[in-house]
Amino acid sequence: xxHHIFVVTFLVSLLHxxxxxxSQVRHVPTQPPPDSRPxxxxxxxxxxxxxxxxxxxxxKVIPHLYLIDYMEIACKTASDRFTKFSATYYPSVPGYFxxxxxxxxxxxxxxxxxxxxxxxNSSTSxxxxxxxxxxxxxVVFMFTKAG
Ligand SMILES: *[C@@H]1O[C@H](CO)[C@@H](O)[C@H](O)[C@H]1NC(C)=O
Ligand SMILES: *[C@@H]1O[C@H](CO)[C@@H](O)[C@H](O)[C@H]1NC(C)=O
Ligand SMILES: *[C@@H]1O[C@H](CO)[C@@H](O)[C@H](O)[C@H]1NC(C)=O
Numbered sequence: 001x002x003h004h005i006f007v008v009t010f011l012v013s014l015l016h017x018x019x020x021x022x023s024q025v026r027h028v029p030t031q032p033p034p035d036s037r038p039x040x041x042x043x044x045x046x047x048x049x050x051x052x053x054x055x056x057x058x059x060k061v062i063p064h065l066y067l068i069d070y071m072e073i074a075c076k077t078a079s080d081r082f083t084k085f086s087a088t089y090y091p092s093v094p095g096y097f098x099x100x101x102x103x104x105x106x107x108x109x110x111x112x113x114x115x116x117x118x119x120x121n122s123s124t125s126x127x128x129x130x131x132x133x134x135x136x137x138x139v140v141f142m143f144t145k146a147g
């Protein structure tokens with residue numbers, strides 16, 4: 001019994017030492033704080049058709065994921081702001097074309113509106129199922145009227 005109490009006390013003091021050592025390590029500048037994980041910004045923006053909306057979220061970059069996967073993550077983790085999206089697969093491209101975001105669909109036939117994909121304010125050469133965002137990227141789906 002006494003032996004057990006001793007062991008527990010010993011372990012608790014070891015743990016205490018460990019926590020102390022750990023909190024000192026955290027102040028060493030070479031140790032990155034937990035919130036400096038590599039992230040990119042994903043945003044959706046509609047300024048041309050009422051109701052206007054802009055939403056943005058920072059997402060952790062995960063190897064082997066494409067933008068369309070992050071769009072699903074945004075809908076799961078911030079479902080109040082990123083409610084849904086729909087896409088059509090075109091085997092000839094091949095890839096997904098984004099038809100609608102948060103219930104707003106492009107209408108090419110009536111007024112040439114579509115969801116335009118930008119990274120760092122420039123048009124991307126690939127679509128949502130081929131764009132693999134890198135840390136620091138600023139990826140935006142901008143509701144746009146062509147012409
Ligand atoms: C485009 O046409 C649709 C269908 O007529 C309409 O609901 C929408 O408001 C129009 N959008 C713009 C930007 O003109
Ligand atoms: C994109 O352009 C806006 C102004 O139009 C600017 O404020 C912003 O810094 C730019 N972002 C990037 C990532 O280039
Ligand atoms: C976008 O801008 C960020 C910050 O300047 C940079 O780290 C990143 O490499 C850029 N991405 C592209 C695709 O240009």
